[in-house]
Amino acid sequence: MLSRVYGVPASDEVPPVAGDELLPEVDEALAEALVDQGEDGTGALGLLRDARSVLVGGVLERPA
Numbered sequence: 001m002l003s004r005v006y007g008v009p010a011s012d013e014v015p016p017v018a019g020d021e022l023l024p025e026v027d028e029a030l031a032e033a034l035v036d037q038g039e040d041g042t043g044a045l046g047l048l049r050d051a052r053s054v055l056v057g058g059v060l061e062r063p064a
Contacts, residue, residue, distance in 0.1 A: 025052070026045065
């Protein structure tokens with residue numbers, strides 16, 4: 001737990017930004033193009049999926 005900020009208790013937890021229905025899954029064409037680029041593209045695809053998951057209040061798919 002962090003200290004108080006502006007008289008309000010601060011937290012290191014980030015609430016969900018958007019509902020699951022507001023953020024689409026990674027487009028299949030984009031996913032395929034990234035995977036075709038090899039290891040770097042596959043890593044980028046994983047980061048996109050992790051970012052979406054965190055924004056909707058989920059957990060990371062890949063290990064940190």
